[in-house]
Amino acid sequence: MASPPISEDDLHAWTDxxxxxxxxxxxxxxxxxxxxxxxxLNHWRELNAALHSAYDPxxxxxxxxxxxxxxxxPRRSLAMAAAVGWIAFGSLLGIATGYQLGxxxxxxxxxxxxxxxxxxAVFSPEQRHAVEVGADQEQHLVAWLSKRLGRTLHIPxxxxxxxxxxxxxxxxxxxxxxxxxxxxxxxxxRLTLYVSVDPDRxxxxxxxxxxxxxxxxxxxxxxGLAYALSGRMSRQALLPAATDVYRQLLR
Amino acid sequence: MILHERxxxxxxxxxxxxxxxxxxxxxxxxDLVQDTLERALGKWRLWRPGNxxxxxxxxxHNQFVNDVRRPSPIEYRDEDTLPESSVRDTLANGLAxxxxxxxxxxxxxxxxxxxxLVGLEDLSYQEVAAITGTPVGTVMSRLSRARTRLRAALDGxxxxxxxxxxxx
Numbered sequence: 001m002a003s004p005p006i007s008e009d010d011l012h013a014w015t016d017x018x019x020x021x022x023x024x025x026x027x028x029x030x031x032x033x034x035x036x037x038x039x040x041l042n043h044w045r046e047l048n049a050a051l052h053s054a055y056d057p058x059x060x061x062x063x064x065x066x067x068x069x070x071x072x073x074p075r076r077s078l079a080m081a082a083a084v085g086w087i088a089f090g091s092l093l094g095i096a097t098g099y100q101l102g103x104x105x106x107x108x109x110x111x112x113x114x115x116x117x118x119x120x121a122v123f124s125p126e127q128r129h130a131v132e133v134g135a136d137q138e139q140h141l142v143a144w145l146s147k148r149l150g151r152t153l154h155i156p157x158x159x160x161x162x163x164x165x166x167x168x169x170x171x172x173x174x175x176x177x178x179x180x181x182x183x184x185x186x187x188x189x190r191l192t193l194y195v196s197v198d199p200d201r202x203x204x205x206x207x208x209x210x211x212x213x214x215x216x217x218x219x220x221x222x223x224g225l226a227y228a229l230s231g232r233m234s235r236q237a238l239l240p241a242a243t244d245v246y247r248q249l250l251r
Numbered sequence: 252m253i254l255h256e257r258x259x260x261x262x263x264x265x266x267x268x269x270x271x272x273x274x275x276x277x278x279x280x281x282d283l284v285q286d287t288l289e290r291a292l293g294k295w296r297l298w299r300p301g302n303x304x305x306x307x308x309x310x311x312h313n314q315f316v317n318d319v320r321r322p323s324p325i326e327y328r329d330e331d332t333l334p335e336s337s338v339r340d341t342l343a344n345g346l347a348x349x350x351x352x353x354x355x356x357x358x359x360x361x362x363x364x365x366x367x368l369v370g371l372e373d374l375s376y377q378e379v380a381a382i383t384g385t386p387v388g389t390v391m392s393r394l395s396r397a398r399t400r401l402r403a404a405l406d407g408x409x410x411x412x413x414x415x416x417x418x419x
Contacts, residue, residue: 008395012369012391012398016370018375018376044402047398047401047405050351051272051351051367051370055268055269055272058264058267058268058271059264059268060264063267064281066285067263067267067284067288068263070285070288070289070292071259071260071288
């Protein structure tokens with residue numbers, strides 16, 4: 001016989017259906033004479049079948065939003081990495097020079113924009129833990145965050161711009177507790193409203209715009225509260241919602 | 252060459268299936284898929300038209316190898332809030348999914364990869380060799396060890412009790 005002897009590799013190839021017809025017949029003839037090996041191969045085939053029946057349903061599931069997002073917006077990950085790196089750098093910088101910087105009166109808006117943009121970058125991609133308290137408990141959300149910030153807060157409605165309130169969360173900022181409210185539209189785009197108490201009770205400021213890492217932020221100080229509305233969009237795209245928030249929150 | 256969003260989308264379901272079996276956990280699996288997609292998009296300039304699945308599987312292999320070298324982060328997850336899995340708890344042959352997860356988890360990662368790429372993803376030994384960057388001979392010996400170990404691990408489980416068809 002010219003055929004090489006049956007090897008271990010042949011047995012795997014038989015299991016996985018990778019043999020040519022001729023070799024397959026030879027292996028099967030050999031197996032008929034080796035029932036213990038035939039039983040082993042039967043186990044191997046059952047194992048392949050078990051893997052399929054266990055895990056094939058995963059391939060039938062709807063693709064999670066965050067994975068569709070990963071394909072759609074490749075730059076987000078870079079912006080996230082930048083934001084996270086920035087937090088680390090900012091902490092070091094803060095340890096070294098923060099005290100003086102923090103006291104500089106012109107620096108508050110910079111801090112505000114920075115904090116708001118980081119909070120937006122960190123929390124807005126979250127699918128399952130985007131908010132701590134959902135919009136279904138809006139009264140509780142307002143009462144809780146008002147208590148923590150020591151000020152009566154109001155949550156603006158952005159429905160007319162297509163954004164629904166998702167809920168909010170408590171954050172810690174340089175000056176103490178801050179609040180973040182999150183909104184989402186049908187396309188899955190998110191806006192966040194960041195609110196913190198202005199510790200120095202500075203005069204009200206105008207309505208201004210800043211951009212960092214693709215995150216646009218409109219910010220202002222009004223009645224001792226600092227506000228920032230952030231979104232991963234251009235100034236022009238963000239302006240209508242921001243103007244509306246500003247009007248709704250005006251004392 | 253441009254990677255099209257629709258082409259990438261079409262590859263996500265098999266990537267998720269493989270990642271789910273590889274990591275044993277739905278969240279870690281999707282983290283791995285996401286990291287893989289981001290890695291692929293970061294290297295899209297290296298993409299040449301052809302076997303997109305193989306290219307992405309190679310990215311996932313590299314990502315997985317990096318991940319297993321790194322100590323896994325502590326995860327705080329509330330069991331109550333975990334999403335429902337569509338994976339069946341008990342398989343047709345009576346083998347429980349968690350037993351399969353556990354037995355796979357007990358395999359060395361390189362053997363688990365080969366077993367799944369062959370047995371679940373139905374890739375040829377040559378494709379698996381290309382993805383894992385090893386000779387075909389190494390693929391075969393890993394496959395052999397994985398099957399032997401897994402059979403031993405599952406002995407005593409329901410699989411043993413299921414009827415065995417005799418090969419003619």
